[in-house]
Amino acid sequence: MARWLVISDNHGDRAILETLKHQFHADAVFHCGDSELAVDDPWFTGVAAVRGNMDSDDRFPLVLTPEVNGCRVLLAHGHRDAVNWDLTKLALHAQSVGAQAAFYGHTHELAVEMVAGCLFLNPGSISQPRGEFRQLGGTCAVVTVTPDQWQVQYYTRDAHPVTKLHFTFDRQ
Template sequence: MKCLIISDSHGSEKELEEVIARHQEEVDAVIHCGDSELQQSSPLLQNTYVVEGNCDIPGEFPEDRAEDINGVRVYVTHGHLYNVKMTHVPLSYRAEEKAARLACFGHSHIAAAFEENGVIFVNPGSLLLPRIRPEQTYAMAAFDKNGGAEIQFFDRSSGEEINELRKTFAAY
């Protein structure tokens, strides 16, 4: 299973369209972790698993969702309801409740990947307003048939991988 993970595009339609077009043929799913600031009817969000962020129109998207994508249970939320800028503990509990192997979130605009209690957490950063690092980022998560995973992060403008952010996780 391979998925494209995007968050915090904040109305940047051109940039969002470029990233999706760049990878849509190689992924099984496109995930947007909120703060798209687009309407549900936007053509850019068709065939995309989207959740509501704190800057989105209330009620336009679900607050969170759990999906089975080619054998991998994926939990998606923006993160603001779980206080992810301060701690990952509430998000970790929720991902475990949803029996997720992959938990995708945004809100902090900080690109990161880590594993806790068998759940791989990915924050793709922001397509528009990055924090900590200068690059506007997004992520790709690829799972092998044994459950191992590789998370890669990419510079939005160039499409090139940011090698120092790459993480590999063994099967759980």
């Protein structure tokens, strides 16, 4: 079993990144872009992070496909995969790299679903949320990976679980 922390769209709010990394002690940390920080910021040590449309440091890769705890992950901000419209392009991208999970941001709206055996997850914006759950004040996600399941729990900025935002999906 492994615990992964997924964060996106903090837009310069470095303090929240420090807080969450300290609170969750995750086995892996993923940042889906729009940090607006420099790639060599010490916070990114040991973190899989990509460049978003608001990131000026082009040393961040646009896409990463790490193998973590035996799972191939597609990590992208989403702006180049047209996630504002639907997940078709991102799903094709995930399929082309053999991803079992695809993490993305950009929309500032949390979302999670299984499509064709792949977990698609947007943690929402930790600093500038939009959509149905904006009143939460920002969200991130913790994914617990077991041999048989993906367990997704969304948390608020102050690391409180959002009870109604807990999801379990079977791994194929």
